[in-house]
Amino acid sequence: MKLESRDRSVLTGRANLEPLHTFENFPVFFGTVDHPSPEDLHAEMPWAIDPETGVIQLTKLIPLEILYSEQHVDGCGPTWKKYYEDFADYILARGPGSVAEIGGGSGLLARTALERRPAMQWTIIEPNPTIAPEGNLRVIKGFFDRSLLAGEKVDAVAFSQVMEHVYDPRKFLEDIAGYLQPGQRLIFAYPNLALWLERNYTNALNFEHTMLLTDRHLDALLPQYGLRVTDKTTYREHSYFYTAVKTSAIVAAPAMPNLYREYKALFGAFLDHHRRMVEDLNRTMRETPGEIYLFGAHIFSTFLFAFGLEKGRLSGILDNSPTKRGRRLYGTDFIVSGPEVLRGRPGATVILRAGHFNQEIREDIVRNINPDVRFI
DSSP, rough: OOOOOOOOOTTTOOOOOOEEEEEEESOOOOOOEEEOOGGOOEEEEEEEEEEEOOEEEESEEEOOHHSSSEEEEOSSSSHHHHHHHHHHHHHHTTTTSSEEEEEEETSHHHHHHHOOOSSSEEEEESSSOSSSOOOTEEEEEEEEOGGGGGTOOOSSSEEOGGGGGGGGGHHHHHHHHHHHHTTEEEEEEEEEEHHHTTTTOOOOSSSOOOOOOOHHHHHHGGGGGGGEEEEEEEEEETTTEEEEEEEEEEEOOOOOOOOHHOOOOOHHHHHHHHHHHHHHHHHHHHHHOOEEEEOOHHHHHHHHHHTTTSSSTEEEOSOOOOOTTSEEEETOBBEEEEEGGGGTTTTTTTEEEOOOGGHHHHHHHHHHHHHHHHHE
16 A cells, blocks of 8 residues: 655645654554455554644545545434534525535435425535435535536535545635635535544544644635635534635635644643553553443544553443444454443443543443443
8 A cells, every 4th residue: 555645734835844743553444344354454644743834734645545445434323413403504594505515425414404405406425425316416426526516506515524534625625616606605514623632532633634724724724715704603612614605806814823832732732641541541451350342433442552552451342333333443353332232231341532422422321221331
């Protein structure tokens, strides 16, 4: 596998990046698979920072056809359900009669919006769609490129949790702006990455989220492509919802902020936190009798293993997603089970480090499966 080099800043294009930290031998896929573990691919994950903007970015990238070889996000659980309902309402409140959605995944956003407004037209552009075209829903298989929308007339382009995945954010915005006509809108949701990193969530930066390009950078970047921000709504402690209108001329843009000191300190604190936490978890596991399970067949677990979490003491990995159960977590030999396996096991312990989803996972297990489970 040949990695793609990205040794220039994604914002300035200058080759002045300062190395921060490299994770060695990191699994390149974060989902579950059916093939045997010797076929798994691993690569180094080198992070660097742009001293002029503070953007943290990967300097070596996994080929897209490997990284997104199959769909591994299905948006299950109440947090994601509420998120898609709220973002669909946000889009519909802007009144578009037709939408082109980049990276529609399993179609949850499209389905939610069309249930509320069946007469609208919706087109999904997605390399691994798990939803079929039906009625007013059209599906285009592929990575976004403005040529895929040639001849397609829509009122708005939308995406949800997508731009943090792109390898070249400037080209991405240029293609969107080049497709939109003056007066048409870009409506999107973008994660609050700075807050996620501050809270030590391991889904903030990885092979898929390849840059700490935050909303503060976006506020300066969007106008450079004639995209005038008309609304920016903070969504809980999760994301930002943006609306930007395409103008016929370049919009006056605020100066690009330099967040070098702030973001370098955040990244260093993230590393220190996880080193200490994994040391504590390993010590606790050695001292804890009974079965111990790790929750999350995703990046949450992959990162813990990268920081040295000892696999030998674990009885298994749990996940709520029905699409992951009975399959192997990439980069490990663990076959994923649902949390129902905890039923009737009074001495069971669960390691829970799933970011935003900790509370709903804990409550479900305690209320519906086993109130005696211990969480660490």
